[in-house]
Amino acid sequence: MARRMMSRLGQWSSYVFAVDFDMNSDPIYFALASKHSERPQVFRNVLADEICYSLHVQSDDKIERAKFYGGLKNKLSKELPPECTILEMSTFQPNVKDSVIKGYFLKDASKSSATERVLGELLRNDPVYVCSYLCEGEDRQWSQHLWSNTEDGWGEVLEKYCVVPAEKPEHHPSTLNIINYDVFYSFEDAYKVLQQCVDIIPESKAVLELVDQRLKSKEKTDFPVIVIEGLDATGKTTLTESLTEALGATLLKSPPQCLSPWRARFDTEPPLIRRAFYALGNYLTAGQIGQEARQTPVIVDRYWHSTAAYAIATAVGGKLGNLPQAGSEVYGWPGDLLRPSLVLMLSLSSQERMRRLQVRGQDKTMEEEELEANHLFRQKVEEAYQRIEGPACVTVDASPSPDQVLQQVLLLIREKCHL
Numbered sequence: 001m002a003r004r005m006m007s008r009l010g011q012w013s014s015y016v017f018a019v020d021f022d023m024n025s026d027p028i029y030f031a032l033a034s035k036h037s038e039r040p041q042v043f044r045n046v047l048a049d050e051i052c053y054s055l056h057v058q059s060d061d062k063i064e065r066a067k068f069y070g071g072l073k074n075k076l077s078k079e080l081p082p083e084c085t086i087l088e089m090s091t092f093q094p095n096v097k098d099s100v101i102k103g104y105f106l107k108d109a110s111k112s113s114a115t116e117r118v119l120g121e122l123l124r125n126d127p128v129y130v131c132s133y134l135c136e137g138e139d140r141q142w143s144q145h146l147w148s149n150t151e152d153g154w155g156e157v158l159e160k161y162c163v164v165p166a167e168k169p170e171h172h173p174s175t176l177n178i179i180n181y182d183v184f185y186s187f188e189d190a191y192k193v194l195q196q197c198v199d200i201i202p203e204s205k206a207v208l209e210l211v212d213q214r215l216k217s218k219e220k221t222d223f224p225v226i227v228i229e230g231l232d233a234t235g236k237t238t239l240t241e242s243l244t245e246a247l248g249a250t251l252l253k254s255p256p257q258c259l260s261p262w263r264a265r266f267d268t269e270p271p272l273i274r275r276a277f278y279a280l281g282n283y284l285t286a287g288q289i290g291q292e293a294r295q296t297p298v299i300v301d302r303y304w305h306s307t308a309a310y311a312i313a314t315a316v317g318g319k320l321g322n323l324p325q326a327g328s329e330v331y332g333w334p335g336d337l338l339r340p341s342l343v344l345m346l347s348l349s350s351q352e353r354m355r356r357l358q359v360r361g362q363d364k365t366m367e368e369e370e371l372e373a374n375h376l377f378r379q380k381v382e383e384a385y386q387r388i389e390g391p392a393c394v395t396v397d398a399s400p401s402p403d404q405v406l407q408q409v410l411l412l413i414r415e416k417c418h419l
């Protein structure tokens, strides 16, 4: 394994490291050098006397990397002493797409040998790089030691570097690996992910079989296709049902009903696999839309905007400002996915949305719970919705009564789709 680490290490010093000490501020960026810099110390104000470590998943296999990273935090939380703080960390080449290696930074105030024992186990058995960080000398500068593994765990220090401050990059590191990790822009790219999962997730086979039998959709439909989007409890179900009746339309959903038996299973998977599942759901729904829109208008409850907006908002760490700029390719529509005639996004104040959630009082998915707990995440989902193009969504105020929302939407549909 040491040799495999070294091949990657040749470039290690061209990487920048980002540690999220506080999700509401910028990460701390540092690089590696042979000499300490004149600039102020990297970890001032965030580290005192702790011993620190970092862990990065090392595997050339994307699925293995995603699965292992997903499970690693749980394992660390369970096995490390409680005084050990686990922070998210990325290693990346500034502004270079697909260059991110995800990891964790450990701030260990435990003063016990338990942390080293857990990390030694990981080094021996798992595909990880482990580094330790030391603060030394009169000027209290930090250095990084990269460890090799042996049968017993900890081996020897392979490389020692000085930790020096690095510039904040133009693009937040969490935006560099969105394409084909969190959002898929073609049927083939999403399909490939599930194909590679067949051995580890047997349910993938059944999903792929369904997808193989999907109906192919034409680019243009005879009747209009109207998608209703929005956060949970904004009134999509209520509106799509009344619209369907008012327009004599057909109601469809993404993911479609036929994927329900597997949805909960894929919801437990890391983003790469989970998002590929939802992406394929859109292609199944697209086939149904193509079929139904030969005879009637079609109303769709969630479609591509949901898939992309939730995925982008989850992938992008920290502040709203870390989202890729409007106009970025990540907000583009997949070239091979049927485009609806109109996309409407229901928008509601968070107070009213919470009130409706409480009135409804059903079980919530983990992502719904996160939406409730995390105001920032909700803002990022809504902002991503608004930045998606091809077609862009039209925002509808969903706070009036159900009938008023329906009338407002019927007017918009008449205006935009000439129905």
Ligand SMILES: Nc1ncnc2c1ncn2[C@@H]1O[C@H](COP(=O)(O)OP(=O)(O)OP(=O)(O)O)[C@@H](O)[C@H]1O
Pocket (backbone or CB within 6 Å): 230, 231, 232, 233, 234, 235, 236, 237, 238, 239, 356, 357, 359, 360, 398, 399, 400, 401, 402, 403, 405
């Ligand atoms: N315009 C409205 N005014 C007041 N209450 C509403 C309105 N529209 C829907 N509701 C109520 O709000 C709750 C959530 O509505 P609904 O289930 O339609 O939302 P949803 O967007 O489909 O949610 P989810 O995505 O979580 O399934 C329900 O109890 C519903 O009766």
Ligand SMILES: Nc1ccn([C@H]2C[C@H](O)[C@@H](COP(=O)(O)O)O2)c(=O)n1
Pocket (backbone or CB within 6 Å): 232, 254, 255, 278, 281, 282, 302, 303, 304, 306, 307, 308, 310, 365, 367, 368
């Ligand atoms: N087309 C879709 C529909 C849903 N999702 C994901 C996004 C959220 O995690 C969750 C919300 O769905 P709900 O609980 O309201 O049924 O499902 C998606 O990615 N793509």
